[in-house]
Amino acid sequence: MTDDRAPSAPAADGFPPTPGSLDPEALRRRALDALLTARARTATLTDSVEDGELTAQHSPLMSPLVWDLAHIGNQEEQWLLRAVGGRQALRPEIDGLYDAFEHPRSARPSLPLLAPAEARTYASDVRGRALDILEAAPLHEGGRPLERAGFAFGMIAQHEQQHDETMLITHQLRSGPAALTAPAPPDPTDAGSLPGEVLVPAGPFTMGTSAEPWALDNERPAHRREVAAFHLDTSPVTCGAYQRFMADGGYTDPRWWAPEGWDMVREHGLTAPLFWHRDAGQWLRRRFGVTEPVPDDEPVLHVSWYEADAYARWAGRRLPTESEWEKAARHDPATGRSLRYPWGDTDPTPEHANLGQRHLRPARVGAYPAGRAPSGAGQLIGDVWEWTSSDFLPYPGFVAFPYREYSDVFFGPGHKVLRGGSFAVDQVACRGTFRNWDLPVRRQIFSGFRTARDA
Known part of the structure; x- marks a missing residue:
């Protein structure tokens, strides 16, 4: 997440009227x-x-x-x-x-x-x-x-x-023995029957919000976006799929990398996601003080934007734009509405998503069927922050509130947008409109991704 600062001179009032139904x-x-x-x-x-x-x-x-x-x-x-x-x-x-x-x-x-x-x-x-x-x-x-x-x-x-x-x-x-413990997340119920991707039809949808009372300034205001038809991965990219990219020379072939990403690979000698290492022919990872085998069917974690982008190129796909991600997560074609969350307007429960540090890891792909969006995509909220291809930019009509240093100073091509939250995010700071951003080199954050392709 980004840093913040104390209040300076307040910005102009960008907070919209709240719905009359709020008690x-x-x-x-x-x-x-x-x-x-x-x-x-x-x-x-x-x-x-x-x-x-x-x-x-x-x-x-x-x-x-x-x-x-x-x-x-x-x-x-x-x-x-x-x-x-x-x-x-x-x-x-x-x-x-x-x-x-x-x-x-x-x-x-x-x-x-x-x-x-x-x-x-x-x-x-x-x-x-x-x-x-x-x-x-x-x-x-x-x-x-x-x-x-x-x-x-x-x-x-x-x-x-x-x-x-x-x-x-x-x-x-931190090094040393584990200081935190948590139970494993729930197992998937129908992962084997899920399609690899879903089709999100072309058309407009409402992006952002003007009604969510605690939405932050960069989520505002609600506005219409036209999005072309596209296919999106049903689930985040798994560790097993990412290992196939690695085994195919993903970290040694400059064809897949943005120039700055290839420079990062060579400068730091990258060969795998952060916290992974190979021992006796097996990939292991360190997770909160515990060393364990890398699980094939969990979303890959601790990858930079450059790594996500390289994988997508290798797979013949691309990262979704921020607009595509939000449409897949929020748009309900049956009503034309944009929902608060993929499953509807109700607050998350433990049946909907992996949030709030209840578990210290992502759930296996296919978990949380109650949390799937009308598009059919799952695990869009919680588990891993998902890199998008988009730069962090203001929405049309953006007004900084209550201070410009929360969002305004970070707008521009230097930061990439992440969506959806992770297992480390509480529901109060995670919703269908919530926007996170970070430098494309960041790997220590709880970041993963899913890929898309044009329809």
Whole structure:
């Protein structure tokens, strides 16, 4: 996920009116549940290791876990206590330490960060005051933009869950024995009968949203897109399929690679996805401190955009565009509507998708039949973030809200869009319109892909 920063001068109000059917008290309960769920996960990720591991930097790509912990509290203080509640600042002197734009991740261990016990106390103190503000905040349609429909509370819950995902990446990068455990995801029920691809017919659909109350600025506004007919993989590309690409010389043949990707392969000597290694003729992977055989029927994980693009070229296919991905995931041809999720408008349940760190791995392809889209494609939500071919760009009519550094500064050809979430994403930060983005070289993220072809 991308970094974020504290509020600067607020942008123009880009938050649309919320639907009249939204009940402020239901939204208040939803916000409370989202905040408590996020904090419980933060505690799991930080209480599972000793203080020395919280303050260590396990990779220059990631912050020390203790930085994320205090940053979560600092963002909550700035937005909920100060901006919404009008409260006096608790710790204004630490704002700069936890400004993600001011200090790159590689430099954060050298900062005078709060120690683990102090960081926990600070985040807890902020949370207690934030819940008092939530209890009294007006969430009606005519309220201030940050309060309307509980947007600021939803934004902060999403922010914390995004950093929880970041901390889970750090757990994957750390060495030593496993600190986290989770049961395996459910087995597929009909994987053998699924077609290899689905046809998504040509035509317009509504992309993005103007109605989802907690949607972030880059998901807005809803707009019509015309999409030509295309075929899309029914499931994400599996580890077994990716091994066939590797065995056919995928990492040694420049024909399949974008020039920058081929440079990356040669510079770093890449031969397989991150965390894979070969031993006694078998591919193994390290997953949260456990070494295990690579499962053939799981979606491939920890591949960069360049690797996904190379595989697609080798297979005679391509990565889907962001518009194609969203149409396959949301468009219901029977009604002409765009759904909130592939299965409909209801929130995800454990039967729909692999979300929320319930499992520490993707489910095998064919799992979650209840989560399939009208197009027939499955596992579009959860399991692995899916690279698309699209650059991260604003939608027509985009307005930065509540600060331009969340999305606006990242727009352009340098970042590629990922869709759908992963097993590491909570449902509050994952929906059919949610847009993630990252540099095309990134491999430590929980990224996979599926491929497409023109009809």
